[in-house]
Amino acid sequence: MRLHRNLVFAVIDTLHSIFNEDKYADKEISKTLKRDKRWGSRDRGFIAETTYDIVRWKRLYEEIAEVKPPYSRPNLFRLFTVWATLKGIEIPDWKQFEDTPTRRIKGRFDELSKITKYRESIPDWLDELGNKELGKLWDKEISALNEQAQVxxxxxxxxxxxxxxxxxxxxxxxxxxxxxxxxxxxxxxxxxxxxxxxxxxxxxxxxQDASSQKIAHVMDLKPGMRVIDTCAGAGGKSLHISALLENKGQVIAMDIYGNKLKELKRRAKRAGAHNIETREIDSTKVIKKLHHSADRVLIDAPCSGLGVLRRNPDAKWKLNPEFIEKIKKTQEDILKEYSKMVKPGGKLIYATCSILPSENQDQIQKFLLTPEGENFELEQDEKILAHKSGYDGFYYSVLSNSKQ
Structure with missing residues (x-):
């Protein structure tokens, strides 16, 4: 494989935005790909996949290259050199690549690959948390989450x-x-x-990933039902629910972010989903008006997103333990408040794209012990791990409201 200067420079520029300016990888890559209309699909594929690769393996590569953030431009080229060398790509004779220590790179790689946090390229705190929550399964799971996601x-x-x-x-x-x-x-x-x-x-x-497609199916939907998707975002699951309801009944798609609901409206129009109504949660009144009114309530809860690291590898570097503690408190509050919208005999479905028991089954057990949860019974739940399913890490539970 021959490296082309303009493509390599595009990767370096994108990495600068992601690592040094704390921008989101998917948005920056998308922006870069629009830069030159002459780039074909192979060129764009090289830029996207190389950038994602270096983001994914950042900790391992920086250790091999002996560089630390914030990265100067020469240091970004050093990271690129590590990537290219490990891929067996011949390093061109450019001044940016002077004195590439190919043999030393391979030696360091072999050495560091024996240590999980370097081999899987993750922060210390995440390795400790994964071990604490998943035990023996952690090594297999983080390895699976470092593979490229299928489309x-x-x-x-x-x-x-x-x-x-x-x-x-x-x-x-x-x-x-x-x-x-x-x-x-x-x-x-x-x-x-x-x-x-x-x-x-x-x-x-x-x-939509296969794991995510499971959620609407476990909701036991029947045409004519009123279904509330409480954290709908741009509406992937709302659209699936609408299709399973055969455009009959009502899907109320709610979110605290109005701009996401606008995107959902566009997607619903394109999909021909006519039974979706959007409502922005801008006050507690929006929830109160819907108390005890829904056959099904889906809480696709905000979470750490650790189950979707394959498609968002930069999340490893943006996440921190404080955020995870904060999001767990949010999950508790949402469960207590949004569960009130389930009518007697209805069902509550709680889902996350996290693999951590503390965000999943532990939250459900805690909820069932609260005054808000006392009328609910756990019908079923499933812990979907990437190394077993081959798709995103996910969790869902189905709770029925037994109050008549």
């Missing part, structure tokens, strides 16, 4: 079927496979920019 689509059954969608995507040269136990899912054999396809523009699918 999984969710067929929009308002518009088409998985079989038809597969044929349509085939015509656009995108090969997919169906997934057992995930009725609407199609997984791409090779990464591709699916957002440019006609199928996407027509609203035939959404990009």
């Amino acid at each position: 999984v689509l969710r067929t929009n059954t308002h518009q088409t079927t998985p079989k038809k969608l597969q044929q349509i995507l085939d015509e656009e040269f995108i090969a997919t496979k169906t997934l057992k136990d995930y009725p609407e899912a199609l997984e791409l054999y090779e990464r591709a920019d699916v957002f440019k396809t006609e199928a996407f523009k027509k609203g035939l699918f959404e990009v």
